[in-house]
Structure formats: C-alpha cells, structure tokens
Amino acid sequence: MKKKFLALALSLVMALSLAACGGSQEEAPAEEGGETPAVEEGGSDVITVGFAQVGHESDWRTASTKSAQDVFSAENGYELAFVDCDNDSAKQLEAVRNFIQQGVDYIIIDPIVSTGWDAVLTECEDAGIPVIVIDRTIDDSDKYVSWVGSDFKVEGLACGEWLKAYAADKGITEINALVIEGSTGASATIGRTEGFKEVADREGWTILDSQNGDFTEAGGQEVMESYCQSYEGQFNVVICQNDNEAYGAMTAMDAAGVSYGVDGDVIIVSFDSNKPAVQHVLEGNMNATFECNPMAAPFVDEVIQQLEAGETPEKEIYMEESWFAAEDIVSEITVNGEAMPVIHVTQEVLDARPY
Amino acid sequence: MSKLKKLTQQRLFLPVFCMLLVLCINMIYDAATGHAFYNFFEITMTNDLLNGRIINILNRGSEVAILAIGMTLVVSASAGTDISVGSVMSLCASFCCMLVAGFGVSSVGSAEEFAMPLAVGLIGALVMGCLCGAFNGGLVAYLNIQPMVATLILWSAARAIGLLLCNNLIVYIRVPEFAVFGGYLGPIPTPIIIAAVCVAVTAVVLKKTAMGMYIQSVGINKRASRIAGLNSKRIIFTCYLLCGLCAGIAGIVASSRITSADSNNIGLDMELDAILAVALGGNSLGGGRFNLAGSIIGAYTIQAITTTMYNMGVPSAVTPVFKAVVVILIVAVQAPPVKAWFKKRAAAKAVAQKEVVGV
The missing domain is CATH 3.40.50.2300 (Response regulator)
Structure with missing residues (x-):
C-alpha cells in the first residue's frame, strides 16, 4: 500500500511538472489574442508583426530569435507577437492562423517543413496580410512577398x-x-x-x-x-x-x-x-x-519598410x-x-x- | 559433426555468427580493395593511444551496450520496452552539466569556474537516472500501465526538461577532468572500461544471486511468481530503476565525449538501438528468458555495421538502407520459422544419410 502511494505520488509530481512546462507555452498565443483590439484601435503608427519561429534547437536559432526581438521592438515602432513552435509543424500552422485572427500587419515564417503551406498562405492572402519567409524555404506555394535567407x-x-x-x-x-x-x-x-x-x-x-x-x-x-x-x-x-x-x-x-x-x-x-x-x-x-547569417530581421525590416512605402520588394533576398x-x-x-x-x-x- | 551441431545449438551461436559475418564483410572488402585482409582488425598504438577499427566499435558502441543491459532486464521482467532511455540520457547529461556549470552558464573553460565539484554533477546525473527509472517503474509495476505508454511520458518530456535545465543552450564544459569519461584512461578509451565494468557487475549479480531467475520467472508468469512468493511488482520496479541508472551512466559518457550537454542530440533515437540490440541478441521481446551476453553482442553488432559503413565509404545518403538490409537479414536468420526450416533440412539430410548407409 505504501509503495502504491509512493508510485502515485511520483507520477503526480511528474505530471505536475509536465503540466507546468506545457502551460507556459500555451499561454503565449492567448495573451496575444487579448491584445487584438488594442492593435486595431492603434491605427497605423505601430506595425504589428507575427513571427512563427522553428524552435530553439541551437545557438544559431537563439541568435535568429534575438535578432527579431531586437529589430521589431517598441522603440522601432513595432509590436512583435513571437511564437516558438518547438519544431512542430502543426503548431506552426496554428500559430499562423492565430496571427490571421489577431489581424497582424505582417507575418514572418521560418517554415519547419517546406510543403503543405498553400492553404494557409491563401488564407493570409485573403486576409490581406503579406507573408515574409526567412531562412528555410517553402516549395509548394508562392503566395509570399519575399524570402530572406542564406545562399x-x-x-x-x-x-x-x-x-x-x-x-x-x-x-x-x-x-x-x-x-x-x-x-x-x-x-x-x-x-x-x-x-x-x-x-x-x-x-x-x-x-x-x-x-x-x-x-x-x-x-x-x-x-x-x-x-x-x-x-x-x-x-x-x-x-x-x-x-x-x-x-x-x-x-x-x-x-x-x-x-x-x-x-x-x-x-x-x-x-x-x-x-x-x-x-x-x-x-x-x-x-x-x-x-x-542568422540575423534575418534587419533584412525583413527593409522589406516591410518597402511595402509600407508601396514598393515591391524582391522575391528572393540573400543576406550578406x-x-x-x-x-x-x-x-x-x-x-x-x-x-x-x-x-x-x-x-x-x-x-x-x-x- | 556432433561438435559442430552442439556449437550451432548454443543460444549465443546466432548472435555471434551474425557479428562475425558483419566483420567478415570488412575482411572481404579490404582484401578486394588491395589492403591486407586483416586491415580492419589491426590495432595500433598511435599517439600513445590504442587505435583501430575494433577499438572504435568497442568505444562507440559503449552507450548502446550500457543501455542494452537495462533494456534486457526491463524486456525480460515486464514484456515491454522502455522507450524513454534516450531522452533520459539527455536529461541526465544536461542535469550533470547544469550542476557543474551553474544554471544559465553556457561555457566553462577551467576547473576553477565550476559551480559545484564534478563529483556532485556525476552523482546528480546518476540519481536523476534512478529517479526517471523509478518513475517509469512506478507507473508500470504499481499502476499497471502498459510499459510503452508509461515510458512514452518521459520519452517526450525528459529531453524538454533537459533543455529547460540548460536554459535552452548547449552547455560546454571544456575541462580535461570531465573529458576523461568519454576520452582515454591511459591508452584505453574510458567508455570501453565503463561498459565492461557495468556488464561485469550485472553479470556477477545475476549469476551469484537469484535475481536473474526471479526476473525471468516474473517475465514468464507474473501471477504464478507472486503465488510462489516473489514480490513481482518490486522486481519489475527494480528492473526499470536499473534501466534508468544505465541511461544515467550512458548519458555521462555521451556528454563527456563532446564535453558538453547537447540536449537536442544526446541519445537521439538511441532507445531504438537499445531495443534492437536486445532483439539482435536473440532475446524475445515478449519477456521471460533472457540472455545478457546476447544483448551486449547485439549492441556491438549495431556499431560494427555503422563502422563497416564508414570503412567502406558508403555514401551517407544510402547508409540507412544498407543498415536496414543487414538488420533484416540478421533478424530473419534468427526467426523461428527459418530456424525450424534449417532444423528440418538437417533432419532430412540425416535420414537420407542413414538410408545411404543402410543400403
């Protein structure tokens, strides 16, 4: 009986720690959802950007994330909604759909997989939100404005x-x-x-x-x-x-x-x-x-500024x-x-x- | 004739035979490409360190061999597999490096910068391994959850917890004291010694105590064993605990090899190699009777295949295909219907021979 209790207690502890891990990630999109009305009322002076990042598997990826957080900061007139997709492509699609619902101005995707994007990019197009792809490529759709990455x-x-x-x-x-x-x-x-x-x-x-x-x-x-x-x-x-x-x-x-x-x-x-x-x-x-170069954000910033000015940016942009x-x-x-x-x-x- | 027969009927015959077959491929390849046929087996001293393909196999196969010990016990006792060992390895490695380097520190260059003595880190990793094993064991033994489902929890969670402990970074501990566990002790690669000690200790314990028999009897029939007076649940729990401990040891070796805790990659897919090792060793994944030596040979066979691929310079894109073909062959040779066919043929031959003699 004592052992049963011990086993139960052990599993409970683990389950709780699991729930704790899961919780922190789930909260992020919800918070962003709450900000939606503010974004729309804010008008045109603040540009809202949604960024669906691959995950955090390496130092390189961490640098890429940090670059985006630095460039799309409040001081630069941006508001960044960042989602870490933990290398889960389903989660990434959901994140992009969330961005559409929130009505962000631009969406940045670092696609985890290169296919299966046409449907969700069409949704973005219908909602009138320009999509910018960075780092990895999308092969089965061309409904994005630009791709920024390494050659x-x-x-x-x-x-x-x-x-x-x-x-x-x-x-x-x-x-x-x-x-x-x-x-x-x-x-x-x-x-x-x-x-x-x-x-x-x-x-x-x-x-x-x-x-x-x-x-x-x-x-x-x-x-x-x-x-x-x-x-x-x-x-x-x-x-x-x-x-x-x-x-x-x-x-x-x-x-x-x-x-x-x-x-x-x-x-x-x-x-x-x-x-x-x-x-x-x-x-x-x-x-x-x-x-x-993991610092794609400055190049994306340029693309966004071009779009804001009504220009057409290049389809493929290679970073220095x-x-x-x-x-x-x-x-x-x-x-x-x-x-x-x-x-x-x-x-x-x-x-x-x-x- | 009868000697040969006796030899082929030994339980270990097929696993050993398969391993030798893999090694033979190298001999033929070396001879065909103009090298000496013993090229693959040559062991030299370069730079005061033992060097050679065989040493590589023993060295690189250590982690899987250590994991295979725990896996064999788990498979035997609970007729299920522990699929969390790879992730637990990663968690233990991360925990060890986190303790030694301090939370949030990503690089340690000398022993003076240690947040805690190395011994604390190592013991911490082993304790963490035992904890994970106890968690799995508790779920399987006392809550009667299917082993694969129970260990699935840590399979997905342990690596993530490891990443959290390391603050999402690769923690580098570029210190010779730490590198020794994955490096060299004198001229011999340390992982070989660690694996040998683990195997020896387990073998002695299984031989000298009734533990081995208990585990097998629980695996064959849990209820009957309980009625016979064995504490089945405790035995299953202990097996999972030991499996976790093995994962902890393997985790230390793997992280010491690269003197860092790379939570994303340490032990990646290694649980599958460990299960394969048990199967290649001629053990039934249905539980019951087991053969530790078979599993260890299985583990080194897997590494031998990998090293063979390197030796032959097989393009990396097709390596998995070659590996799969070799594994299929080995498993097929050991499958009961194939064995039965061989036996039948041998019997028919014997009868035919007798008839010839009779005439």
Whole structure:
C-alpha cells in the first residue's frame, strides 16, 4: 500500500511538472489574442508583426530569435507577437492562423517543413496580410512577398575559393580533402556540398570521402575518427559543414595525433561561424570559418519598410555573410564574379560578434 | 559433426555468427580493395593511444551496450520496452552539466569556474537516472500501465526538461577532468572500461544471486511468481530503476565525449538501438528468458555495421538502407520459422544419410 502511494505520488509530481512546462507555452498565443483590439484601435503608427519561429534547437536559432526581438521592438515602432513552435509543424500552422485572427500587419515564417503551406498562405492572402519567409524555404506555394535567407551554395563556393587562394600562397599543390557533411537532405548540406565540389572539380582537387556527421559534435567526432584510420596521412584538408562538427573533428584528430590549424599539417574549416568557432580561428586551431547569417530581421525590416512605402520588394533576398580567416594572407576572394572580403580575425572582431 | 551441431545449438551461436559475418564483410572488402585482409582488425598504438577499427566499435558502441543491459532486464521482467532511455540520457547529461556549470552558464573553460565539484554533477546525473527509472517503474509495476505508454511520458518530456535545465543552450564544459569519461584512461578509451565494468557487475549479480531467475520467472508468469512468493511488482520496479541508472551512466559518457550537454542530440533515437540490440541478441521481446551476453553482442553488432559503413565509404545518403538490409537479414536468420526450416533440412539430410548407409 505504501509503495502504491509512493508510485502515485511520483507520477503526480511528474505530471505536475509536465503540466507546468506545457502551460507556459500555451499561454503565449492567448495573451496575444487579448491584445487584438488594442492593435486595431492603434491605427497605423505601430506595425504589428507575427513571427512563427522553428524552435530553439541551437545557438544559431537563439541568435535568429534575438535578432527579431531586437529589430521589431517598441522603440522601432513595432509590436512583435513571437511564437516558438518547438519544431512542430502543426503548431506552426496554428500559430499562423492565430496571427490571421489577431489581424497582424505582417507575418514572418521560418517554415519547419517546406510543403503543405498553400492553404494557409491563401488564407493570409485573403486576409490581406503579406507573408515574409526567412531562412528555410517553402516549395509548394508562392503566395509570399519575399524570402530572406542564406545562399548556401555561395558559402560552399567561398570556402573553395578561399582554399584555392590560401593553398596557392602556402605552396600547397595537391589538395586531398575530407568532407564531414550535415544532415542528409538539409538545404545547407546540399548547397555547401555543391558549392565546394564545384570549385574542387574545377581545380582538380581530390575529395577523398564525404560522410554524414548530422551537424552534431558527436557525429563529427565519430566520422573524423574513422577518417583518421581510413586515410591516415593522405589528407590535408577537412571541411566541416557546421561548427559543432568541427569541434568534434578536432577532438578526434587530437586523439589520432594529427596536427591541424594554422601551424598544423591539416587545414580545417567550418561553416556557421558561431562565437566559439571564431574564437578557435583566433587561437589558430581552425584556419577559417564561413558565416551563415542568422540575423534575418534587419533584412525583413527593409522589406516591410518597402511595402509600407508601396514598393515591391524582391522575391528572393540573400543576406550578406562574412568569411573569417586566422591568417592575414587572403584578403579578398571572387565568388560568382563578385569580390568578397575575407576578414582576418582579431580580438576586436571576436568581441564584435553578436552571437 | 556432433561438435559442430552442439556449437550451432548454443543460444549465443546466432548472435555471434551474425557479428562475425558483419566483420567478415570488412575482411572481404579490404582484401578486394588491395589492403591486407586483416586491415580492419589491426590495432595500433598511435599517439600513445590504442587505435583501430575494433577499438572504435568497442568505444562507440559503449552507450548502446550500457543501455542494452537495462533494456534486457526491463524486456525480460515486464514484456515491454522502455522507450524513454534516450531522452533520459539527455536529461541526465544536461542535469550533470547544469550542476557543474551553474544554471544559465553556457561555457566553462577551467576547473576553477565550476559551480559545484564534478563529483556532485556525476552523482546528480546518476540519481536523476534512478529517479526517471523509478518513475517509469512506478507507473508500470504499481499502476499497471502498459510499459510503452508509461515510458512514452518521459520519452517526450525528459529531453524538454533537459533543455529547460540548460536554459535552452548547449552547455560546454571544456575541462580535461570531465573529458576523461568519454576520452582515454591511459591508452584505453574510458567508455570501453565503463561498459565492461557495468556488464561485469550485472553479470556477477545475476549469476551469484537469484535475481536473474526471479526476473525471468516474473517475465514468464507474473501471477504464478507472486503465488510462489516473489514480490513481482518490486522486481519489475527494480528492473526499470536499473534501466534508468544505465541511461544515467550512458548519458555521462555521451556528454563527456563532446564535453558538453547537447540536449537536442544526446541519445537521439538511441532507445531504438537499445531495443534492437536486445532483439539482435536473440532475446524475445515478449519477456521471460533472457540472455545478457546476447544483448551486449547485439549492441556491438549495431556499431560494427555503422563502422563497416564508414570503412567502406558508403555514401551517407544510402547508409540507412544498407543498415536496414543487414538488420533484416540478421533478424530473419534468427526467426523461428527459418530456424525450424534449417532444423528440418538437417533432419532430412540425416535420414537420407542413414538410408545411404543402410543400403
């Protein structure tokens, strides 16, 4: 009997904590619902924006959210209704429908899935609310005003072009690269692989192997550990398709006794450029890192201002991104005929990084 | 002949055979690509550390092997699976890192910045694992809830609680003292040692006490066991508790490997690997008799398949398909109808041989 009671008590505690977790998330839309009349009475001086964010799965995502909260602030004349969708696409659709009911002026969506959007975007159109898509893409509907995001292929190309210039300066004639890919099928994986491969094919580099590291540190570590055995002494470049994979790859190379970075035998680069990665570049553990800009909000702000002024913004807007290198050797690269600067990382550069 | 027969009738024969088969694929591949056929099995000392594919399999398979211990007990006692272990791993890792780093701190670079001693974090993680196990066990044993439904709660909630504990951040603890549990102890990867100790302790306890027999008898018939004087509920509860503890240990190993608590990714889908390990080891998911060694071999077989994929450089997009094919083969070979067919054929052959001799 005593044990039954204990079991019951335990399950109650858990159930309560669950209810507590669920509650805080459910409350958010309800609060926004309450604000609706105020919005309509407020007239045209305050622009209300609804933002349906993917979730909070990484530092990158957190930076993206923060960027939106900073830009669409009361001081800038905005009112932001923010919904964290916890990677649940059904929840995201509901959030967008809630925005329509509240009668917000603009809706920003970072779509969790790329399909199944036509119905809800038609509803937005009928309600006369312009939709702006950021980061990920929507494939089955074009009923949105603009898409703002990164050109992953350009990131891959930039990586290749930088490597070409860097190798030329260092007198490295033969490049044998290993690639640690991101999650299979992710647009970032596809774009970065394509971009780098294009340069590699043109320059006649060898890509020894390309395996999936799932965008995680553990994945990068495991793949690199295997590479160190399969291609012992054969590779001189490691391309990690995000920062975390690079951290894992460095641990694996430490264990295998392979030297990397500025003074090492192996050139290692990563994509995304979170602050810890830039720190590694500053310390010379990594040779370069290529940014994937999470700060979409300023660009969205521009689109909204254009719409407010009655102009038609461009359908696809690519964000400016920066490339960071540990050594002051290559200062400029040309990607798709466009000159781009390569930033030499110093303490000031690191301190100025917002995420 | 009779020796071979005896060997094939051993319970562990098929799991071991399947594992060897996977390893053989590598031998053939290595020989075919111009390497020495023993290339896959070669163990070298580089950088004063043990290095080689076999070491990789033992090292990377540790988490699943540790989880498989708990899972085997749970499956045997309650004829159900604990699908929360992956999430509980993540929760324990997050809790450990949160205790050590302090709430809201996202990065710790040296031992001086610890909010609490490392030991507190580690014990905290183990206690958290036990708590989760006790929660599952309470629901299953005392409230008679279906195991999958009961553990579904923590499957979805534990990871989220972990994220809350870490304030939605990846908590980095880049300190050598913490890295040791997923790194190297002397020349040997620590996870191998941890897994070996866990297996050894469990094996000794099961062998030296009547616990193993109790668990099996509860799994075969709960009511009969109770009438025979066993406290069935307590035994089932204990199994879930141990499963939670195993998840805690695995969580520490996984987070120490990457010296951080990545709540979104630690132990992701690992519950499925653990269940698969139990099945590959020739254990029935219907409960009752179990074979711990089989589960452990199953766990390392899964890792062997993964490492084989790396060795052969299979493009990452098709890896899951290859894995699925290998798993189907292994499970099919062990399926009762297939076994029965082999037995029938062997019997027919024996009869035919006798007839030949008779003539």
